[in-house]
Amino acid sequence: MNPFDPDFEALLVYVKESRGFDFTGYKRSSLMRRVNRRMSQIEAADYPEYLDFLQVHPDEFTTLFNTILINVTGFFRDSESWDFLRTEVLEPLVATKPADSPIRIWSAGCASGEEAYTLAMALAETLGIDAFRERVKIYATDVDEEQLAEARQATYGEREMQAVPAKLAAEYFEPAGNRFTFRKDLRRSIIFGRNDLVQDAPISRIDLLTCRNTLMYFNAETQAKILSRFHFALADGGVLFLGKAEMLLSHGNLFTPIDLKRRVFRRVPRVMPIAGAVFSEPLQTVDGAVVGLDELRNEAFAASPVAQLGLTSDGLVALTNRRLEKMFGVSSRDIGRPFRDLEVSYRPVELRRYIEQAQLERRTLRVTDVEYGRNGETTHLEVQVSPLTGNDGSLLGVNLIFHDVTAARRLQADLEHANQQLEAAYEELQSTNEELETTNEELQSTVEELETTNEELQSTNEELETMNEELQSTNDELQSINDQLRVSSAQLDEANSFLETVLTSLRAGVAVVTLDLRVRMWNQRAEDLWGLRSSEVVGQHFLNLDIGLPFEQLRPILRGALGDEGSSGEVTLDAINRRGRAVVVRVACAPLRGLDVTRGAGGAIIVMEADDA
Template structure:
């Protein structure tokens, strides 16, 4: 994608109008690369589509700005530069300031605040904590509100403060909830606020301005604009502290290097031109008149290396020198002719209107950038039209001077070309340097992201290990319960087998019913007595069986046993067994109760014993 793509420029305008972020001054190569990266993450490849996506998903602005504004910073970044600033810059400044004079510092592009708090530590060490609180104000600004919010909280991890000297950590940080918080009493001297270096007004009367690795994101034109604002912001002799990737080789008029290696510069005061004229000596006294002046003037005029033409007030040629004849062919033969009849009056440039204007306004006129083709050679001229007045102020005529500026024009063109080449080479060098620095910061950002991801994976792994241990423990518990269930099942099977043996061994028919009189147990003697197998009757209503028992006599007995807390009851009835023979049956009903069941829920045990059967 090219940097001049209309859709991309439209996207930048949309960001400026909708969110107030002006990225139009940023270098297009870096800017396009970062925007393309974010678009790839959301699965888009067209700038117009991505602009629509931003309108539908407002949260995407935050992700995009975090991608564009890398916000890589740290405490005491480039320690050698900070040591130099503390020993060679701040100490002399503080030594020359009155004891109660305020000290104003601006940290431009402060990101998450590490640089601003580094300044606070350095100044507090130089002044002492009490004097720091009374005298110092540090204005920390950035265009990213999210980063400013993080900076105001002033909480950093152990890894983030690793570059802070060990002896300074307990002095300036307090541990809380796993983070290191910058001292609250010193934090009041650090004021955070949003400031767009391209659009917003600069802070004034600043003694020290730090803007490290921020200018490199902007193009040359925007850099010049920002540096002009920095010059306005700084006090007389103020210090500008830049990052390793930034130079000010083309801005020597407003900043001069103090230490180029460490990127420390000093503000250059602007010079004001003096008005009026200054005379070095008195004007000379009037000398006696010199003879032969007319001839001398004529010869001097003719020998002048500059082409000249003199006209009378009514436009007649009065004077023409040798250089004019060589240049335009106008000679003494043309003296007395009206100027308007000469080719020179309109070629190479229309001169009559300038002559008329000079006569009317009584002031010199200058015609620049005149091109004249003579013998196949292009000559650049500058024409000066000057009115000639007498001692009484009357108009005598007009003098035209034709200056050949071809050589100087060529030198100027060569100089501009050389300057453009130098500027282009510098831009390429600076761009390469900035790209390398940006790549380094991106790599550092990637390393930090990978470290964060590694920590998250390690945390997830620990959680999985904990879950695995919990699952293993649960599995062991389930295994124990299963073993207990198998033991209980075996015991239950033994109990059922024993109960089955008991019921089989009884000589009487035994029926167990629930509280609804549905049969639960039917032993072999009951099957022999009435002719129905256990699998035929279990689950059936006892009173609905088709057997020889007189249920109308048994029903009251059974109902009483199930609905009342009664004692066992007994009745003798006449019945017909499975062979169709009359038998006398003694029926004993006993409530089926247990420790957790009542008469209604337990059911009943019915024992049927035939006292006499037919043969």
């Protein structure tokens, strides 16, 4: 498989120009393997034929992207690493930040969202639910819109939930059929959005950035660019959490390991070159200037444990030390010679172009992965090229420092041996030569994009505050109405209680019926008289009650009370009480009217008084 196949490169250019997906930064071996897999499925013979197929079938882009962008994720993947992250990173982070300060997390390459929700659960357990809602923002990004749509749903099946501890599953997920949905009140703290790590500006002021097993799909140059953006995104002291297949052995100027085994790294503060000469101004004693300062400077430079070489602005050797002489044979005898005439200028690495770049850009450059063979042994070096400027900004020269990183390389080899299952990934990582290239134009563009995003977020926040005030006002009005209803309910209960007391106190039985003779009320005296309880009578037809009244003789006065005129009437009847004894009952019937007397009777009041004698 030719990693530099021009037909394959043409295919990548077409994908970039037609759909905006730039895969040119991916490692060619893994990228070509996935494209070939898709080509075999549609039986495309070569890359030009597959390019023609894409031009004719636009829908093929979606399938191709899904093949290339392998989205493998899960809850608490590599649980041991998550335990370490919680105890050694999240808990110290919460302890050191002010209680009211926000905590910002970025999950880059979030796929279907399991990692973002894992971060939410870990932080909620550390902070508490209320503090999590108030302080935490988790930004989860990916280039795959389909995966982002799935992540926004926050709903997962039983297979995905197997990795979530039962206690956390019960506390943070709500069952919905045979699936489980993440809590909505905590879901609001997670913001999903599309972000291309290669092309889009990074999110800023991040405390913890997780990007697990994503960098491995990019080549060395693109990895360096992405890591530079991650370094910019993280706040001072911010933490980078990578996957098992990724290491940063060649990016010590950007990140330093907290725990290399678990791939947890801390951001290294950016060190700017100090303007001026190599040494500071001379210290003053009480009696005046320090004596022999020049000799002290020269001896300190000569005794430095690292090899150093100072050049003038026009490329002449100005300063050497003993370590440099021992390593490359360059001594004080070479002072005044052009640097280009020395073997060290081109062996073991061509340094002249780095010197020119450092002088032009006025910034420190690092040349990594330099192998130097001497006395039958191989020494690994890292060369630092720093421009030296005067107080007026003029270029004084260049300082070269040769760091012996052989011990670090041996440690790297030991780690690779301990992780044989990742041998292929490590071999590719060791063979790359990563360089950090960040320009002022890129930084300015990033700042402008971040300022625009900040303004949009500020506008959205103001709108939300306005909506909150309106909702608060509505809530106050509803509370006032609710208080009025409670007062009215209490008054109604009091009136009902009073009416019940009055009716109970009457010696006569009282029944209230509707226009269709359905019983609405039946007092205690009526219960005593006829032997039927109120619960048995209310809602029943009065004339269907099993009591000892001759209803045929009552019908005339009932019709009179329920008629349009609503007249009252009274009649004395022979009846049988609840004990089966004959009694004489005086029955009075009157219409039941509302406040509007013109609308006729709304029912009737029937008063039944028995002659107990």
